[in-house]
Amino acid sequence: MSDIRTAGEAEASALLRVDKVDGRTLFYRVTDGVSVEITHDEYDREGGA
Amino acid sequence: MAVGAKWTDVGQAFAVDQLDKNTAVAAASFSYFGAWGSGSTTPAVGDTALVSENPEARTAIPAGSMSQPTADVVRWAYTIVATGTRTVQETGIFSASTTGNMYIRIVHGSLALESGDSVAYTVNLRLKDDSEA
Numbered sequence: 001m002s003d004i005r006t007a008g009e010a011e012a013s014a015l016l017r018v019d020k021v022d023g024r025t026l027f028y029r030v031t032d033g034v035s036v037e038i039t040h041d042e043y044d045r046e047g048g049a
Numbered sequence: 050m051a052v053g054a055k056w057t058d059v060g061q062a063f064a065v066d067q068l069d070k071n072t073a074v075a076a077a078s079f080s081y082f083g084a085w086g087s088g089s090t091t092p093a094v095g096d097t098a099l100v101s102e103n104p105e106a107r108t109a110i111p112a113g114s115m116s117q118p119t120a121d122v123v124r125w126a127y128t129i130v131a132t133g134t135r136t137v138q139e140t141g142i143f144s145a146s147t148t149g150n151m152y153i154r155i156v157h158g159s160l161a162l163e164s165g166d167s168v169a170y171t172v173n174l175r176l177k178d179d180s181e182a
Contacts, residue, residue, distance in 0.1 A: 009177060010061070010174060010175065011173075011175045012153050013172075013175070014140070014155050014157070014170055016169070016171075017169040017171075018166065018167070018168050018169075019168075020163070021164075021165040022163075030155055030157045030158075031053075032054055032055070033051065033052065035158040037158075047118050047124070047171065049169055049170075
């Protein structure tokens, strides 16, 4: 019997919207091993809350 | 330090329990809360807590703040507001407002926040098979 984990996996990721009191807003994408700043458009396109 | 996002062993065990009719619990019987912290240790599946949780209260994540953007993705959305000067570099999804089980831990780029600054987190967990990228 094969281990089902060999045929599938889980991928956790996140989008961050940082609202600063000085009026700036920053957006980031985090995947396994990568955290990068992205544009507002990219954030919206990827479904950020 | 390395950034990353991990579905923890505890989170995987919870999912298996929810698939098992002998152990599954109704939606009204469990909760999710989002927390943040300053720890930068690389996330690992064996993690059971944030490395250094910040003092803000965890944010409850009700059903209305969850969605499935695609059939194989579950999404949690929550916002945490800094009540003082904070370094934020990790977040986690927990089963309770204090302690509890941590289902996901994420380490992101370091954020230097002032009181009143906030972070809106959108966390995705995707289950996929080996034919999917």
